């Protein structure tokens with residue numbers, strides 16, 4: 001790989017969630033020197049910082065689990081298996097989809113190991129603060145760590161921050177939320193410990209507990225279906241998505257209200273589970289967060305936006321660089337998710353231009369930052385798909401550094417991705 005001697009790295013990836021880990025692995029496998037920056041003390045993104053304990057998007061919907069994501073994503077599942085996590089497809093009774101259940105602590109270790117094995121320079125507890133740019137290129141980033149600020153240069157950059165923080169400070173145009181600037185609800189996932197493993201959980205009893213909670217005048221819970229829940233394999237824990245919070249905007253005030261109110265609600269709700277749900281007599285609130293789960297924030301402008309039609313028609317395309325197979329799942333109304341199936345053969349292609357920033361030649365997008373309209377976003381944002389779009393973005397970024405900064409063709413990126421085990 002040809003390198004500009006003045007650059008510290010070939011590729012800098014901001015954000016260590018599924019998109020960012022995918023991007024870092026993709027870039028490293030394509031031969032780049034990679035820096036992966038993450039503001040928390042661990043990798044994993046929403047899986048580890050918001051207890052989103054299931055990978056969606058690895059398999060197509062249907063009676064049999066047909067794999068849609070390989071490459072970096074498959075390496076992560078292998079890493080989990082080495083640590084004793086089954087990481088097998090699990091058919092969800094509540095949604096009818098195939099998911100992979102996670103153990104967040106082992107996931108952190110699996111991701112640490114994978115990055116180390118691929119020579120990725122990981123900077124934890126480090127936040128992207130600013131960038132330096134010329135008209136069409138980013139030159140470097142300012143990273144704020146425990147020991148102050150550092151200026152770090154690279155040839156190409158990947159925004160895998162979920163909230164498009166790299167794009168924001170780079171001055172890229174963006175939309176907030178859907179086309180009417182409405183954000184999807186956030187959800188505070190709960191982990192409830194001490195649930196009797198011998199008692200079958202009764203959904204009617206869970207629904208009754210939510211009714212009691214609402215009758216007692218607490219801040220209302222809008223999900224009257226009992227929410228999405230499962231037992232956490234190998235533990236006496238119960239994982240529950242029931243507390244949705246409307247997000248009026250992206251202000252610190254809105255986030256502070258959402259976090260605080262969700263915690264109050266969680267404590268009151270688990271007290272009622274203990275009082276009236278069989279099997280929960282000794283239950284306790286083991287964990288919220290560490291932070292509320294953010295479904296949606298900014299969408300920076302890409303060279304292509306994946307559309308609703310792409311999803312429902314299952315469009316396959318010659319410039320596709322990743323498969324996406326999760327149905328559209330949009331949480332516009334608090335507590336009332338809306339679903340729609342993927343058409344065609346059960347997956348659609350994300351084209352190369354959806355992972356490329358508009359207006360900057362060396363900025364790429366991974367995970368939930370990629371270009372998509374608000375309905376298609378309901379499909380592409382899941383973590384299995386984020387590994388795939390991340391691997392594609394990182395690989396394209398790495399290949400661009402060998403061609404004087406020019407973007408590689410979709411054909412070249414596909415060829416490299418296939419050699420790395422990706423499914424396209």
Ligand SMILES: Cc1cc2nc3c(=O)[nH]c(=O)nc-3n(C[C@H](O)[C@H](O)[C@H](O)COP(=O)(O)OP(=O)(O)OC[C@H]3O[C@@H](n4cnc5c(N)ncnc54)[C@H](O)[C@@H]3O)c2cc1C
Pocket residue numbers: 014015016017018019020037038039040043044045046047049052053054055056057126127128129160161162163165166186187188189241292293294295366367368369381382383384386
């Ligand atoms: C309640 C809820 C339930 C969900 N359920 C599922 C599910 O069951 N299965 C599924 O697959 N998906 C689910 N999703 C969607 C999924 O979790 C996200 O869309 C997915 O995590 C996107 O991956 P990502 O890597 O793009 O972003 P994230 O997972 O958000 O990762 C972004 C990373 O960037 C870091 N970061 C951000 N800003 C900076 C900065 N300035 N400097 C350094 N680091 C930064 C963050 O700390 C984070 O680690 C759910 C989401 C929510 C909110």
